[in-house]
Amino acid sequence: MLKRVGECIQCGECCKSVNINVVRDITLRQHGNMEELKRYLSYRGIQVVGEDVEKNLLFYTINIPCSQLGPDNECLVHNSPEKPLICHRYPWAKDDIAECSYTFEPATPFLSFNE
Numbered sequence: 862m863l864k865r866v867g868e869c870i871q872c873g874e875c876c877k878s879v880n881i882n883v884v885r886d887i888t889l890r891q892h893g894n895m896e897e898l899k900r901y902l903s904y905r906g907i908q909v910v911g912e913d914v915e916k917n918l919l920f921y922t923i924n925i926p927c928s929q930l931g932p933d934n935e936c937l938v939h940n941s942p943e944k945p946l947i948c949h950r951y952p953w954a955k956d957d958i959a960e961c962s963y964t965f966e967p968a969t970p971f972l973s974f975n976e
Contacts, residue, residue: 862968863954863955863966863968864967864968865963865964865965866963866964867964869939869962870962871934871936871939872934872958872960872962873930873933873934873935873936874934874960874961875951875958875961876926876930876936876948877924877926877930878922878923879923879925880920880921880922881920881921881923882918882919882920882921883919883921885914885917886917888919895909898919902921906923906924907922908921908922908923909921929943936948
């Protein structure tokens, strides 16, 4: 298991699109196959950007920036209670955003009371 290390430098890259995870087997059953799904979604501006067969997930992205992303890529609600929980938690795993300042390292396992 990995833990996130570092601080957000407000590069804004994670705020330039909406990322969605969906259940893979149900979605492919509805659309017939991956090619049909990709065609259907592409007509709506949605891209399939990955999948995790083991976890039964598909990953979508929609290029719609957050309305709270300022002109210098700063989050306008960064240090306020208005910032959504998902934004506080993101990223929870290594992402493909080169500008992101977060890194991930192995988490230290919990010690038992007997140690």
